[in-house]
Amino acid sequence: MSLNSDLTIALDVMGGDNGPFITISAAIMAIKKQPELHLILCGDESIITNILARLKIPKDKLADHKQLTIYPTSQVVLMSDKPIVALRNKKDSSMRKALDLVHEGQAQACVSAGNTGALLSLAHFVLKNIQGVERPALISSLPTHDNNKHVFMLDLGANVFCDSHVLYQFGVMGSVMAEQVDGIEKPRIALLNMGEEDIKGSDHIKLAAVELSEDKDINYIGFIEGCDIFSNKADVIVCDGFVGNVALKTCEGVARLVYQKSKTAFSASLLAKLFGSLIKPSFKKLFKTMNPDQYNGASLIGLRGIVVKSHGNANATAFLAAIEEAIKEVERQVPEKIKASIEYGFSNRSSTL
Amino acid sequence: MSLNSDLTIALDVMGGDNGPFITISAAIMAIKKQPELHLILCGDESIITNILARLKIPKDKLADHKQLTIYPTSQVVLMSDKPIVALRNKKDSSMRKALDLVHEGQAQACVSAGNTGALLSLAHFVLKNIQGVERPALISSLPTHDNNKHVFMLDLGANVFCDSHVLYQFGVMGSVMAEQVDGIEKPRIALLNMGEEDIKGSDHIKLAAVELSEDKDINYIGFIEGCDIFSNKADVIVCDGFVGNVALKTCEGVARLVYQKSKTAFSASLLAKLFGSLIKPSFKKLFKTMNPDQYNGASLIGLRGIVVKSHGNANATAFLAAIEEAIKEVERQVPEKIKASIEYGFSNRSSTL
Structure with missing residues (x-):
């Protein structure tokens, strides 16, 4: 897996109502627009390779492809899954792995169009709150x-x-x-x-x-x-x-x-x-x-990593917008800036107590 | 004052952003549509008689007019008044008097386009909750x-x-x-x-x-x-x-x-x-x-009387719709039916305790 890019985003390609063809199409659009972008496609390997082949990126060329990596996962968090099920029983789901990659520093952000409740719980569990932040928020x-x-x-x-x-x-x-x-x-x-x-x-x-x-x-x-x-x-x-x-x-x-x-x-x-x-x-x-939710997604902020939630019903353009939102947040170092602001406010308030 | 009609509604003609010309115009439209309707116009007497004259109901004919009565009041609850000010200092306001008439049984409903917060407080204070109802609600x-x-x-x-x-x-x-x-x-x-x-x-x-x-x-x-x-x-x-x-x-x-x-x-x-x-x-x-709020108003239910709140910015048609909503609630005896349902539920629950 080539993870040497400065801008790496993990995608939960299995999430969403419209299936991996939509999310992978958006991924291809994104790497075409941004040559330095590296995307890790988390999901069922055979489905992903088939779709990539349909999108003119054959399997034998994928190893040379510097912008795309497949991260094979064996499970999918369903739209109907309760958060607790996703948390306990789906440790090899595309959603969980995409978040794990952010936690491990192999990706700088995660984008998913999957089950919102599960994503919120998993993201909170895997990434944890920024120090001083009481609750993450969806924005x-x-x-x-x-x-x-x-x-x-x-x-x-x-x-x-x-x-x-x-x-x-x-x-x-x-x-x-x-x-x-x-x-x-x-x-x-x-x-x-x-x-x-x-x-x-x-x-x-x-x-x-x-x-x-x-x-x-x-x-x-x-x-x-x-x-x-x-x-x-x-x-x-x-x-x-x-x-x-x-x-x-x-x-x-x-x-x-x-x-x-x-x-x-x-x-x-x-x-x-x-x-x-x-x-x-x-x-x-x-x-x-x-x-707007359908258009450019929502971000989960206050965590030690960037998580963008695309609408479950997103089409490729909407999922692309969510990827671009994640890129922006990586470039502007949003979590680091939130950490600094919360810490600054905290020390400011502490000094006046 | 002729209060012998079976269907009498007290109007706070001074309330609302658009002034008494709008509310009185709506009143005239209402009595023309419904010959058995009696409206009590609560507000500044000279303003009301002037407007009635402009609307072709001259002062000397008003005594014979079986469908309209003026109830002169000396104060107006302003849109900027805090509820406590309306409650304590505006006991002769058009809004308060319209509610008093319902409380005294001289009218069966009150309609106002005035200050919502003040109307809620005054209505609660004057009419009180139906027995067993914990909180009135705006619907x-x-x-x-x-x-x-x-x-x-x-x-x-x-x-x-x-x-x-x-x-x-x-x-x-x-x-x-x-x-x-x-x-x-x-x-x-x-x-x-x-x-x-x-x-x-x-x-x-x-x-x-x-x-x-x-x-x-x-x-x-x-x-x-x-x-x-x-x-x-x-x-x-x-x-x-x-x-x-x-x-x-x-x-x-x-x-x-x-x-x-x-x-x-x-x-x-x-x-x-x-x-x-x-x-x-x-x-x-x-x-x-x-x-919808602008269109046909909202009703305050759970009180021992009918109160319909028209939108502050209501035009004559919208205020007319609020009067018609009040008529409907009078005819269907909404407060009595609510009392019965709350009592029935209460006795039902008590018997299973």
């Missing part, structure tokens, strides 16, 4: 009214409940993501709440607001409501995993509803039908970007 | 993929946190609403969660699931995710007020985002621009129904 970027800007939101479902200090840390980690991945100076951090006024919300949200506003390194701008997630008022929106998961999935539900209702509107009359068929392509594109 | 109906069906969702923001028994009671109250207001037999009740599997979510959600499934009068169908709110899988979706508020406002945010992005898509080329301008009206209508 993704969503579109805003400004076409050139998006907004990071976390946690999107890694944790059911988060106390005030965990929310504060999400603010710190989100700030690092926006700064490093998007190059935003002093990213605007907001807490998602049921109103903008100070008196609104639960005690732990009010306490998180105090903690965030007292950290001089965080540009905390206050509470934000659901209707303003996409308003470009904030660069990072912080909430617990339950609320974030419901909000993100509600977006998906609304996008689907609008799409279905607009199809009906378009077919209401012959004229509308004609117009609709002409506008349909740009509309499809629009609704695709409205589903 | 509204949202559109689904099926044009002929909508889904009720509660709580939308009356309570920040709800324990398992409160969530269970929301299920019972939501079931009564769907049965009485929509005439659905055995409405399908679901709990909003971050996954459909039994192991997902917080302890209080899992406990609420147990309590709902053990109640033989409730058709509990399990957990539902944010993406399925609009799928017509459930007739009633139960969640705590924080999550419900974020989900509802996120819908509003997504609808606004899609509208803005689709406008851009429509103006991308001259052809698209032309098509867009022709399709715009049906699209505007679509996005209006996508914002």
